[in-house]
Amino acid sequence: MKSKISLYIGVGLLLFGSACKKALDLKQQGVYTSDNYFRNETDAVTAVSGIYSLLEEEDYIGHAECTFDTPSDDYWRSGDHGEDEAIENLTYDASNAAIRYPYKWRYEEINRSTNCIINIPKITAISADVKNRSMGEAYFLRAFGYWRMMLIHGDAPIITEDDYAKQLFNVPKSPIEEVRKQIESDLLKAVDLLPESYLSTGPDRGRVSKGTALGLLTKLYMYWEKLPQAIATGQKVISNPAYALAANYADNFTRANENSTELLFSIQALQSVVQNDFTVYYIPRSWQGYGFSQPLQGLANEFEANDTRKAATLLSVGDKVDLGDGKGLTTFTADLSATGFAFKKYAVFNTTAAGGGVDHSFAVPLMRSADIYLLVAEALIRTQGAGAGDALINQIRHRASPLLKPVVGAGMTQLIHERRVELAGEGERHQDLMRWDKDKIVDIAAIYALPVSKAPIDQSKTVTFQRPKNYYFPLPQVEIDKSKGVLVQNPNF
Known part of the structure; x- marks a missing residue:
């Protein structure tokens, strides 16, 4: 049986500035499968745009993935979602809706990316530049889907191109080491295929670049404890003016930021068409x-x-x-x-x-150059000692304000402070604390055990962190059930 592919073409194109009709005004043009859709350059570009459209999903990057940072000491979850409260307090179980919602969208991103990876090479009516770029985007976006799986769940199912050929989608988890290797492989291919940058205006604004892939590869190496590789990879971002820091910190969070060199990866939307x-x-x-x-x-x-x-x-x-x-x-x-x-x-x-x-x-912003500056600074401190990251930390501090005193001989305490204030609210704090806890740099359980006042109302937040249980979240129970025994739940759940 031929597999059908869901492209969500309309929304995908909107991310790059195209117009839209009401859904009821659209006429069905036919049923496409993976075998008959990919005919020319336009089809390739549209299919890749359909991967980007997933970033707008409320139950994926649009909101649900942000929930996984709420246990940190930076956030009060607020809102009216009971499932979010359980994530914040680390009292969740495998049936928690916030764990279930984004899981399917990560694999939808992996699915759409793999469809492109399999089928775009078959197109002959396409320029080499667009083919390479489209393949690079698909490799990066697949890596990003697996990256989110690795961060949240650790071990995760890897579905290969061979599995797609066999229509085999119910596969067991792979160890986290294999998931990391899969992400690395896809990102290295993306680095080779993606352009360095795009024009700041026009339909390609917001597409991932070589710097995007290098940035995520740097983050992967940090979580993998491959610090020398993180330094070497991150330096390629830091040394390239195409990924320079914005002149002012606040510039990253204004409407004009869509053209910023600092935004390595971002969610692009369009007023009155796509709700952000x-x-x-x-x-x-x-x-x-x-x-x-x-x-x-x-x-x-x-x-x-x-x-x-x-x-x-x-x-x-x-x-x-x-x-x-x-x-x-x-x-x-x-x-x-x-x-x-x-x-x-x-x-x-x-x-x-x-x-x-x-x-x-x-x-x-989903990933900024400033994040990579601080990761390289951290890797330098951890491999060469206090002071080795001073130059990079001070670039970030001076950009924030010339009135901030430069650091001298900075160690991990100063680095941890700088990441907290620079990246506040950008989904890094909880994951940072967990990876530092694993290396005994911080005591996350002690940090989370401190009562946190949420003035002006009379409430408090105290989170009990259990090692190793809370390093990763469980797989959704519904996915375990559907697999008929193929998927095995994470330990401690």
């Missing part, structure tokens, strides 16, 4: 958002005096915001948040169009 759920979830409810994932006082306290990243990252009581509604500046008040804070870096509003409201054209 990632952004909406962070904005207070009375400001047309959902009010989830609110910063805690401890995160606010982490910022040094004169660190402009605090004002760019957090909305605090008394701050003024232009909601674009024609009413001038609106004050952020205590009743807008359970903690007294919201993430300003995602509270982006359309101040140029009539009616204002949430800016859905804001490019949400």
